[in-house]
Amino acid sequence: MKLLSRAVTDVGRGHSRTIEVIGEPGIGKTRLLLELRRDTAASRMTVLTGRGGEPGREVPFSLFTEAVDDYLAGLAQAERARLLADPLLAPAFEHLGCVAPGSPERAACAEDVERRRLFNSVRELLTRIAGGHGLALLLDDVHWADPDSADLLGHLVRHPPAGPVLLAVAHRPKQAVARLAATLSSAARYGLLQVLHLGPLTPTAADELLEALTPAVGQAGRAALYRASGGNPFYLEVLADARRGGRPAEAEGPCPRLTAMLHAELTALRPQTLAAAQAAAVLGEPFDVCLVAEVAGLGTAEVFAAMDELACRDLVRQLGSSSRFVFRHPVVRHVTYRAIGAGGRIAAHTRAVEALRARGGSAVAMAPHVERTAGVGDTDATRVLADAAGDALDRDPAVAAQWLQTALRLLPDPPEFRLRRRELLLRLAEAHARGGQLVESEAALVRAIEMVDEDDRDTRTRLVAQRAGITRLLGRHAQTVSCVDDELSGGQRADSADAVALRLERTVNAVLAGTGACRVEPEPVWAEQAVSAALRLGDRGLHVSALAAAALAEVVAGGFDAAAELVAQAGGRVDRLADVDVAVHLDGVVWLSWCEVHLGESTAAVRHLEHALVLARSSGRSVDTTRLLVVLAAAQLDLGAVPASAEAAEAAVEAGIGLPGTELRTMTLYAHCRALAHRGATSAAVEAGLAATRAAEPGRGLWWSLAWLALAEARLLHGDPQGAVTAVRAVVGDGGLAAVPPIARAEVAELVVRAELALGRPEAAWGWAERxxxxxxxxxxxxxxxxxxxxxxxxxxxxxxxxxxxxxxxxxxxxxxxxxxxxxxxxxxxxxxxxxxxxxxxxxxxxxxxxxxxxxxxxxxxxxxxxxxxxxxQAPPEPRAGLATLTARERQVADLVTSGRTNRQIAQRLGVSDKTVEAHLARVFAKLGVGSRAAVASVVARSRTAIGLLSEGA
Missing domain, CATH: 1.25.40 (Serine Threonine Protein Phosphatase 5, Tetratricopeptide repeat)
Structure with a gap:
């Protein structure tokens, strides 16, 4: 808009300007021209608008006559005759009745007049229309221009009108008329026009738009809308409108308004081209031309011709120079797919399966088609879907879960398939867990446990341990401890990996339940037994997790020395683990890193966490990613890297959107609260802290206490010491500091000291300090x-x-x-x-x-x-006088020295050499009468305080 306003100003001063607006359909070209129309109309310019269209491509000069007709038709006969006095204009505007159709002038024009003279006449006509106030000629959808209009437009771009004329054209670059596209490109290269290339909205900009369109939709809903739209503002707007009307913005079912717009593009295709497009939509993206031929039942030559037409209309785009293509936008593919009848879709998917199987296609390639065509009892289909789910698990756990659910539905009921069903349920539980669907994961595990024989203790132990891990993430710690105790009392091999995992869950859930760690539980040796058993098993990853769990129990209970010894062992071992082992035991990394933060070893924690985050993200583990980010935020804050902490906390909040369970939400809000508070956004920090306490209320475990303490810290930094004391009292009650988790007691006591002093109660503050x-x-x-x-x-x-x-x-x-x-x-x-x-x-x-x-x-x-x-x-004025003797560049150097930068950093900042910085610094020393960088910093600091006093009226 700033660039367009500048162009309007230039035209108002008597100049001509040409602007080219390009971008994909729905990206905002028409909206931008509308804003330009309002701007130019407000400047008292004459505004003419024209729009290209496919039907008009057969009518010569239709783009320009549409723009000028209404204006000329509204003029008096005499004025219209004056403007159209040039007989060369008669062929284009004969329908206005200025020149008789059969007159000699028209015949001469039609037969003898050169096109260049005609183009110059149109150019002069626009100059006359512009008059003294100026003319804005706004042409939209120029990619549909007829050949004559395209040639005329190219002439006007190369030879703009002499008067104050603003020519603005908007088009889709991939569908532009070839001759016109070449002209526009050349003109841009030589500076004859200004190009505005509109791209997709960023997530931040999309959020801003969606907050206005759908304020009731939460962050997760806005993220889904953004993904479905691809950042295209028109798609985003209509999908948001559908959501506002109560209709879901599903990827495979766009709202009617968007469907109608895209369907219009499809109906203009030849039958063979439409059949190829629909076959491509069935195959998915990217699609191969040869497969399209088999699915559509067309010859290869016909499909190649169809691809040419589809690419020309920018419905599909070629990937490099390969035989693979993609649709312009995912929504275009979905509308094309939905345009096929239900029976036709099933038949097309069946042909796709046959073609892929004949070519030796992978399970992942066949699975989308198999799940739409296979029937109950098709064991081959269940095998394909299960194999595909295994391959897709790391990349897209949600898709893997979908294929596994279909495989379970297709699996026959007879008893001989019971073990197969249980195996599929376990894999489904894993896929759900990785995708953050913890409730669904637990449900699958419960069904699998019900299918275990009573005498199969090993299998039952394994499944109960897996379920305990899920319920721990859901925050049901006391219930988990009870279930694990029941299982451990039933008897099983103590040295199995599953038994060790069960003991680890018993240890960690006891800690998180707020019971004071397992040392005060009826069975205090669970963690020790798990460490010993893991060591005997030789499972290095499990051993690290056991050491970390034992350390967590110690550190939460206040046994810092014992915890430090365990952390030292675990830290050395985790650094030597292979990536595959780290990825399997991310729980251990989370527990170890928490211990490192609380023991003052946050540098090691950051190293472990950043490595684990790469592995968690690459394997699609959304819950683990969220937990690792929370700990990373705490570690960075402990190291004093507040911006990095805030970035990690924001990422944790974003990653945790949509995850079930109150505890995961509490963790992300806790991290966000603390980072915001120290960054200075104390009001937002208090809001996050309050939200964290509300989320933690049902469980009232360890995270409940930590949430209230984070709120206390935020309130104190926000200038509300009484609110901070109230938040601390929510945790300590009548129990004093003993009610606070040992890991937080020192920070809480010091926090209350600050709050009590701010409230003018030094005696109470001293009482907390003495503790x-x-x-x-x-x-x-x-x-x-x-x-x-x-x-x-x-x-x-x-x-x-x-x-x-x-x-x-x-x-x-x-x-x-x-x-x-x-x-x-x-x-x-x-x-x-x-x-x-x-x-x-x-x-x-x-x-x-x-x-x-x-x-x-x-x-x-x-x-x-x-x-x-x-x-x-009352700082003396000498430092200010000394600084006043410095040049602007010397003052810059002095300020950068004060901020702690080295000569090399100052040189890079100012774009000069190191020797230049040294020379400036020598002159600064001489003028200020100092001999060191520290002395320069002291002078600048005193000057700042003095200037601050002057600004306050001191």
Whole structure:
């Protein structure tokens, strides 16, 4: 729109402009011309519009006569005669009655007048119509232009009218008239026209449109609409309209409005071409020309001719130079497919199966046709579908599940097929689980368990362990523990892999149920037995999972030393696992990474998680992908990488859309809440925290506690200390800190200290600070930080020492965000002790570190503290005078030095050499009277605080 408005302005100044708008059908070309029409009409320009159409291709100059006719017909006879006085124009506008059809002038024109003179006459006519106010000639669907119109348009592009004329043409580039397309391309190359190439909407832009069209549709629904539309705004709009009207926007059944539009394109095809298109739609994408011939019952030559016609109309597109094609858009294929009668579709799929089988086609290629043609009892079909599902499992678990469901439906009922049915159910459960359909996965497992003989303990143990894994993901931990206990009491081989998996589920579900980990359960040795058994089995992946589960139980219970030893063993082993073993034991990676985060080893956690994420995504494991992203967000936040944490949290929320179970939703919202809070979006963080607590309410397990604590943190950063205390009380109740999970006790105590101090209750704050033992290594940083904050008001010197201890502890653990907070607390203590210079230096260090972390909320606090310090010390004007002597480039270098960049980074940023940066920096040193980069940063920092005071009226 900005480019078009600029063109309208140029025309208003007396210039001519030509604009070419190109894009696929429905991409927005016509809408853009409509906006241009409104813009030009508002500028008092004469606006003429024309539209090409297939019926008009046989009428000479139809594109232009459509545009000009209405305008000329509305003029008085005398004015119309004046404009059409040139006899060369008579053939095109004879129907207006300006020149008699049989007059000598018309005969002479028809027989003798050169086309170039005619084109020049039209060019002069447009100039006369433009007059003083200008003319906008807007031509849509130019790809349907008749040959004469195409030649005339090409002439006008090469030789634009002399007056203020705006010529805008819109067309589909793949269907454009060849001669006109060449002319337009050449004109664009020489700058004679401006090209606006419209592409699909991005997901963000589509969301913006859908929020206005269908505000009631959630994120998952909008994502489905976007996928169905391919980002095409017209398709998106009509599919959203169908959804608004209560009709589903299914991929294989677009709404009537869209179907009618596309069906019009199909009805214009020759019968053989339509038959080829329908056969191609049956085969799916991409399709092979030779297979199309067999399915359509046409000769190869006929199919080649059909492909030429379909490609010319841009209904299909060739893939490179191969014999394979795809439809222009998936919706075009679906409409073409639905245009075939039900019986015709079945017959076509049958022919497709026969053709593929004769060619030795794969199970995946045959499965879409087999599932539409096979009948109950067809065991060959069930074999094809099962094999295809196995091949598709990693790529598309949902499709694999669909084929397995069809195979189960086709499988005969006699008892001899019972084992086959159970095998298919197990594979169906796996496909559902990978695709995030956990409820359906559990249902398939329940059916499979019912088919196990009572004396087959090994099989039953395996299936119960698999079901326990699903119910754990659904958040039904207490129920899972009970079911596992029942199974373990029945007796089975203790050293089997399935028995180990069952014990791991018992351990982890007990932890997540909020029971205080399995050490306080009736059977405290389950985790130890699982570790020993996995080691004896020699299953390295299972052994890593057992170690991780045991470590999780220890760390949640507060046994950090024991957990650290287990994590060290598991971490070393997981790095040596083959990818196939890691992919099978992603649960173990999740548990191990959580332990690493809580033990201050987040760098190792990030390495493990990023590797596991690649494997989870490549194998279509949506639930595991979501869980890994949640832990990654926590690890990045622990390392002080707030933007990376927010990115992972947002990805987790997106990946978790549509997943069942309240706990998975709680996890994603928890991660999102914490990342948003530290990024500075505290209002959104509070909303996410509230949503997390609501989602966690039914289970009230470990994640319920963590959700409330995340909400408390968000409320405190949002400036609501009372709300933070209330959120913490929801967890602790009357039990005090003992009611908080051990992994969160140190952070919670320090958080409440901050909240109580903000509420003006130092005694209460000191009570919480005393609950942290500085001698405990894993809580020493938080203990020192809590004491520093409380003592700032009564003993600032001691507070500064505690703050420095906290910073040292957090820095040693790589927890940069917490180290930045410790620096802020230390600066406040130094200021309270009257040590302004040291406070200023500490504030500067804190601001730099927090900026590197991307912690916007804490950066604002650091800047506010710097302003407060400047007010208290009334910073002298010398630094400002010194900076005033710097040139603009020298000031840029000084600012970049202050932000911590090296000479090489500054050179890359400014696009100069390293030596140039060194020369600038030498002059900065001389003018400021300093001798180091740190001194430059100090001068700039003091200047910023002073400028801040001036802006506040100090």
């Amino acid at each position: 942290l033992d500085p001698a405990e290594p894993h809580r020493a940083g938080f203990a020192a930080l809590a004491r520093a904050q409380v003592l700032t008001g009564s003993d600032p010197t001691a507070a500064a020492l505690h703050g420095a201890q906290a910073e040292s502890a957090f820095t040693a653990a790589g927890r940069r965000l917490l180290a930045g907070r410790a620096r802020l607390v230390t600066a406040s203590a130094l200021l309270a002790a009257g040590k302004q210079a040291k406070a200023a230096a500490e504030l500067f260090r804190a601001e730099q570190l927090l900026r590197e972390c991307g912690a916007a909320a804490l950066v604002e606090r650091a800047v506010a503290e710097q302003r407060r310090l400047a007010k208290a010390t």
